[in-house]
Amino acid sequence: MGVVDMFSLVGKKAFVTGGAQGIGKSAALAFAEAGADVAIVDLDMGKAEAAVVELRSRGVRSLAVKCDVTNPADVDAMIARVVDEFGTIDIAFNNAGICINENAETMSFESWKKVIDINLTGIFLTARAAGRVMIGKRRGAIINTASMSGHIVNQPQPQCAYNASKAGVIMLTKSLAVEWAPYGVRVNCISPGYIGTAMTLKAAQWIPSWEAATPQKRMGKPEELTSALVYLASDSAGFTTGTDLVIDGAFTCV
Numbered sequence: 001m002g003v004v005d006m007f008s009l010v011g012k013k014a015f016v017t018g019g020a021q022g023i024g025k026s027a028a029l030a031f032a033e034a035g036a037d038v039a040i041v042d043l044d045m046g047k048a049e050a051a052v053v054e055l056r057s058r059g060v061r062s063l064a065v066k067c068d069v070t071n072p073a074d075v076d077a078m079i080a081r082v083v084d085e086f087g088t089i090d091i092a093f094n095n096a097g098i099c100i101n102e103n104a105e106t107m108s109f110e111s112w113k114k115v116i117d118i119n120l121t122g123i124f125l126t127a128r129a130a131g132r133v134m135i136g137k138r139r140g141a142i143i144n145t146a147s148m149s150g151h152i153v154n155q156p157q158p159q160c161a162y163n164a165s166k167a168g169v170i171m172l173t174k175s176l177a178v179e180w181a182p183y184g185v186r187v188n189c190i191s192p193g194y195i196g197t198a199m200t201l202k203a204a205q206w207i208p209s210w211e212a213a214t215p216q217k218r219m220g221k222p223e224e225l226t227s228a229l230v231y232l233a234s235d236s237a238g239f240t241t242g243t244d245l246v247i248d249g250a251f252t253c254v
């Protein structure tokens, strides 16, 4: 098989949490372009349905599933719905996440819990549910969205819960990779630097300092993550598991 064919996702069934916009939507379009059927999983059904319309207009089999990744019953129902529609799950991109910027000393318990629930517990719940399907068939690729914030402390904005949640995602990824390697299930994560999405673009006051601190002197685009995600999802990454792929314009090098 040629190297390009090794990246093919033809016949694969995928879901993307937080797939309605930003990094998740870009990934969904890329998985589809590589040949996969893709379910868009999100809380925002308006945007999720719009993404599905876009995918279907390209001839892709797709559906939108409403799911709060912090709710175990919701997550299990989402997995059942995707399996019902597609027959199985080969690729799980656990990507939904939020950031709350509050100083640690005044951060509310609710804010702390919300960030940890969505960014860390949500990834555990979706990985657990997808992992059960994949373990059953001894095959599958799980990709989690961590962040460079799991490696470094961002400045100037305060975001201790976010940083802690993303460091947790990296270690959760490694733990699942080791536990599930005997079952043929690979688990990896990506750690993006600053990427231009709704999450970052709404914080316009910090963007100049983020760009100045990035050796490439710019933010990345969601599309600059997609080839790495297709690689991790594909059979070409057969020996790649437990890896955290940092894609950050060299931010964490300095």
Ligand code: NAD
Binding pocket: 017, 018, 019, 020, 021, 022, 023, 024, 041, 042, 043, 044, 067, 068, 069, 070, 095, 096, 097, 098, 099, 118, 122, 145, 146, 147, 148, 191, 192, 193, 194, 195, 196, 197, 198, 199, 200
């Ligand atoms: P975004 O805000 O554009 O998209 C996040 C999506 O997640 C939205 O569609 C939202 O509706 C969905 N979502 C939020 N809570 C949810 C829940 N409880 N259940 C289901 N869906 C939920 O942000 P983005 O930048 O595309 O972020 C995607 C991921 O990438 C996040 O995990 C984020 O932490 C991570 N990340 C982003 C950057 C960046 O600079 N943008 C950098 C590193 C990591």
